[in-house]
Structure formats: structure tokens, C-alpha cells
Amino acid sequence: MTSxxxxxLNNGVKIPQLGFGVFQVEDDRTTDAVLAALEAGYRSIDTAxxxxxxxxxxxxxxxxxxxxxELFVTTKLWNxxxxxxxxxxxxxxxxxxxxxxxxxxxxxHWPTPARDRYLDTWRAMEKLLADGRARAIGVSNFQxxxxxxxxxxxxxxxxxxxxxxxxxxxxxxxxxxxxxHGIATEAWSxxxxxxxxxxxxxxxxxxxxxxxxxxxxxRWHLQLGNIVIPKSVTPARIRENIDVFDFxxxxxxxxxxxxxxxxxxxxxxxDTLN
Numbered sequence: 122m123t124s125x126x127x128x129x130l131n132n133g134v135k136i137p138q139l140g141f142g143v144f145q146v147e148d149d150r151t152t153d154a155v156l157a158a159l160e161a162g163y164r165s166i167d168t169a170x171x172x173x174x175x176x177x178x179x180x181x182x183x184x185x186x187x188x189x190x191e192l193f194v195t196t197k198l199w200n201x202x203x204x205x206x207x208x209x210x211x212x213x214x215x216x217x218x219x220x221x222x223x224x225x226x227x228x229x230h231w232p233t234p235a236r237d238r239y240l241d242t243w244r245a246m247e248k249l250l251a252d253g254r255a256r257a258i259g260v261s262n263f264q265x266x267x268x269x270x271x272x273x274x275x276x277x278x279x280x281x282x283x284x285x286x287x288x289x290x291x292x293x294x295x296x297x298x299x300x301x302h303g304i305a306t307e308a309w310s311x312x313x314x315x316x317x318x319x320x321x322x323x324x325x326x327x328x329x330x331x332x333x334x335x336x337x338x339x340r341w342h343l344q345l346g347n348i349v350i351p352k353s354v355t356p357a358r359i360r361e362n363i364d365v366f367d368f369x370x371x372x373x374x375x376x377x378x379x380x381x382x383x384x385x386x387x388x389x390x391x392d393t394l395n
Contacts, residue, residue: 124366125162128292128348130180130280131303134257136193136226138343140165141361142309142350146332150354152184153175157356161363167309167350169197170215179220181378194219195226197261197283198246200395202237212254219256224283227255228283232267235395238265239311240274247277259283261309262391265298272302283307286347288338288378289385291316296345307348312338314387322377330368338363 127135141149142157143166151174155166159181168178175196182192197217202211212227227246232239239260246258259281260268272278286292286308299306317323320333327337335351339362342349343372351362370378 125164125363128305128346130257130305132257133280134225134280136305137163137165137258138282138348138366139163139339140167140193140195140205140348140350141359142167142352143178144169144172144352145308146172146174146177146219146354147356148174148177150329151329152180154354154359156183156185159187161356161360163359163363165193165195165350168219170202170211171230172197175215175218179218182318183220185364188271189221193225194221195227195228196224197230198242200231200233200236201240201287203233205241205245207247207363208242211250212245215246216254216306223254223256226255226259226281228259228261228281230390231262231264231395232260232264232391234267234392237269239271243271243277245257245276247275250277250297257281259304262394265295266304267391268298268304275358278302279304279379281307283309285310285388286315286342286380287311287313287385288320288323289313289383291379291382293382305348306346307350308342309350310387311342311347311349311351313385316385316387317381321383322381326374326377327371331371332365332368333361335362335371336365337374338378340368340370344370361370
């Protein structure tokens with residue numbers, strides 16, 4: 122089994138640096154996909170209320186027979202459920218679907234600035250943290266201004282900001298902000314949904330290391346210090362994505378991949394999504 126390194130979050134909780142995402146996986150396919158991931162050595166699973174597959178993740182966890190303390194489970198609050206009381210209710214609903222008594226990480230999925238509810242939402246999440254219902258709390262898709270306001274008006278610094286991040290959208294300024302404030306960077310869409318895997322810089326590096334283009338990009342994330350959650354429903358690809366700990370990219374490789382940044386978003390803009 123592959124040994125995945127951990128990142129220590131700002132409250133001391135450890136999260137595997139490479140996990141398994143289930144975005145856009147139908148609930149009836151989720152259980153088999155998560156079981157394949159757990160068999161391949163993944164121990165971190167990332168889902169969300171809006172994905173509609175928390176129950177499928179829960180079935181896989183139950184069927185795996187793995188001890189709960191060996192697993193790291195993340196889920197996220199959807200936009201329509203923001204607000205203090207609505208957050209608490211949505212959390213309990215998600216927990217019931219997962220079949221768990223706590224999650225390891227709970228995230229606000231988007232800041233939705235026009236709704237202006239993320240401060241009240243965060244106060245509810247602070248309560249979940251204090252009550253031990255979530256071992257760590259964080260956010261997703263927050264920009265520096267959203268993060269700064271949250272920190273200025275609350276007591277708990279987010280442990281994680283999960284953002285779209287890949288060689289085509291490297292988010293250097295946001296990653297620097299995270300580093301300054303002790304917030305871990307977690308990458309969703311780490312492979313840009315395959316949009317960059319034919320780039321010459323990536324395929325050339327992959328050929329030299331006898332690895333796939335996807336493995337090179339995942340290795341790039343790991344060497345930058347990002348937490349990364351690739352998604353697949355194909356068992357062979359699931360195994361391939363975790364087989365990235367037996368090689369290392371050189372400084373020249375990292376520099377070459379650094380030239381691919383072009384502001385390429387595959388998802389919405391956090392400043393305008395509501």
C-alpha cells in the first residue's frame with residue numbers, strides 16, 4: 122500500500138496530502154469508486170452536499186471495514202444553506218447521509234459574497250468545531266478579501282481553503298496569502314479536467330520520468346505543498362493517481378511547469394458566483 126504523507130493543519134489535525142474526490146460522480150457509482158480508492162491506499166475522501174453522493178461515500182466507508190480513525194472525511198456546506206441555523210441543520214443532514222458521528226473537515230463551499238452570509242455561517246462552523254462534530258473547519262473558493270474579513274471578525278482561522286488550482290491556474294498570490302496566515306492550500310480540479318495533459322512541457326517531463334502526464338501534474342502539486350484530491354471512477358486511473366511517490370521533479374521541471382499559468386478557470390469565478 123502506498124504511504125501518503127500528511128499535512129499538519131493550523132489546529133494540529135493531520136490530513137493526507139493526497140486524497141480522493143467524488144465531484145460529478147453519481148451516487149450509485151460513488152460507493153464502488155470510493156471502495157476502489159480505499160483499496161488503492163487512499164484514506165482521505167472529499168465530498169459535498171451539492172454533489173448528491175454523501176450517502177454513497179457513507180456506504181463505502183461502512184463496507185470497507187476500515188477503522189474510522191484511519192479515514193479523513195471532508196464535506197462541504199452548499200450555498201443555499203448558509204446562515205447560522207441553516208448551517209447547523211445542513212451539517213446534521215450531511216452527517217446522517219454519511220452515517221458518521223463527526224467529519225474531519227467541514228468547508229463553506231463558496232463565499233457567495235452577494236448573499237453576505239458567510240460570517241454567520243462561520244460562527245455556526247466554529248460551534249461545530251468546539252463541539253467536536255468537525256475536527257477542522259475551513260472554506261472553499263475564498264479570495265483574500267473574503268478570508269481577511271473572516272479572520273478580522275471571528276476567532277478561528279480557516280484550516281484549509283480548497284480552490285481551483287492546476288498548472289494553468291496557479292493562484293500564486295492566493296497561495297502566498299494562505300502561507301502568511303497558516304491556511305493550507307487544497308487543490309480541486311488539480312488536473313484541469315484533462316485540459317493541460319497534452320501540453321508539451323508536461324508530456325516531455327512525463328516521458329523522461331516514465332510517468333503519465335497526470336502523474337507529473339499531481340507530483341507538481343505535492344512538491345508545491347498543496348493538498349490534492351484527484352477524481353476518477355476508473356480503478357486503473359485511481360491507482361495511477363496515487364502512484365506518485367516514487368519519483369521527484371527537478372527544479373528545472375518545476376520551472377517548466379511554472380510557465381503554463383494562463384488564468385485558465387474550468388469552474389466559476391468566486392467573486393461572482395452566488
